[in-house]
Amino acid sequence: MGQKHRSHQQHGWFHIMNRGVDRQDIFVSDLDRRVFIDEMVTAAEEFGIEIHVYCLMATHFHIIVNCPSGHLSEFVREFARAYAEGFNRRTKREGPVFTGRFVSVPLGLDDDDPDRSFMVAARYVHRNPLDFLPADTLGAYAYSSYPAYLGTAPAPAWLTTDVLQSLCGSDPVRLRRFTLTPQPSDKTPAYGRVIAAAAPTEVIDAVAASAGVTIDALHRRRSERNDARLVAAHLCRSLRTASTAELSQLFAVATQQGFRQLAARGKKLVAVDPSCARLAARALDRLCGVDRAG
Structure with missing residues (x-):
């Protein structure tokens, strides 16, 4: 990668992702994954x-691309439309397959080390199957670019591997x-951002x-779903902003275990909900002082 990526919204390097509507499976067979x-x-x-990294999960997908x-x-609209039409025919269903607009996270736009930003994102994508696979079998997961990089499966001609390999x-x-050694970044979706102690x-x-x-809406529990509160709890815990006991009090949760569960729900939402x-x-x-348009 070498140099900083261009800041134009549609150009450069992106981690893109989307999930199934109502958190439903978007892949119900190996045929679905091959068609996707x-x-x-x-x-x-x-x-x-250029497709550099990808991973297909049951309910969502991750792809890292370069758009020179x-x-x-x-690109995303075209393959999502074509896949959704075929998926609906095969499963005899109607309606949208994916949730709204896809998420695209620019990689390295504001970093002094864009290579590191790319590697952190690639590591995150490749680790997704660890939610249900033991680490020693990750290299055999067929619907990810990770086996191609390890050499446990041939790299398809369409996968651009030279950047991560270099x-x-x-x-x-x-x-x-x-990929497998635990790191602090496993607990935060910061994508290589350098965040001062907050x-x-x-x-x-x-x-x-x-x-x-x-702010009060995030401190107190409500009867209805409160995604912002869950995201805040997840970020507070993953960024290690205070002790679990202090965070439990701040979020008005009776026990430390209760707060850990609240933060875990937030972590899952960030992973699957665009x-x-x-x-x-x-x-x-905002914590980094970045004012990103849109």
């Missing part, structure tokens, strides 16, 4: 998109160690401002 990959590759060739000529939105010295052992009140302020809600992922990204940008 075929549609993704066809659209990438049409719009000049732009066309990010056209950053790892073309050493599969080094890549495996980087007080929990600063995190809550950032989430409230990003969500357009009052709107919550965008909220977390906006809040993190």
Whole structure:
């Protein structure tokens, strides 16, 4: 990667993701996954998109791409439309398959080390199956680019592998160690951002401002679903802003275990819900002092 990525919204490097509507499965068979990959590759060739990293999960997908000529939105819209039409025919259903607009996280736009930003995002994507697979079998997960990088499966011609390989010295052992060794970034969706130590009140302020809600709405539990509160709890815990006991009091949760469960729910939402992922990204940008348009 070498140099900083261009800041135009449709150009450069992006981690893109989306999930099934109402958190439903978007893949119910291996055929679905193969069709998705075929549609993704066809659209990438049409719009000049480089696919560097990907992982398909039951309810969502992750792809890291480089868009040297732009066309990010056209690329995603095209393969998502084509896949959804075929999926509905195969499963005899109607209506949308994916939730709203996809999430796209720019990689390295404001970082002094864009290579590190790319590697952190690639590691996050490749680790997704660890939610249900033991670490020693991750290299056998068929619907991810990770086996191609490890050399446990042939790399398809459409997968651009030279960037990540060069950053790892073309050493599969080094890549495996980087991917599987626990790191602090496992607990925060910061995508390589450098965030100075923040007080929990600063995190809550950032989430409230990003969500357009009052700070009090994040402190107190409500009977209806409160995604902003869950995201704030997750970020406060993952950024280690205070002790669990202090955070439990701040969020008006009776026990420390109760707060840990609250934060875990927020972490899951950020991973699978595009709107919550965008909220977390906006809040993190505020903490970094980044004013990102849109």
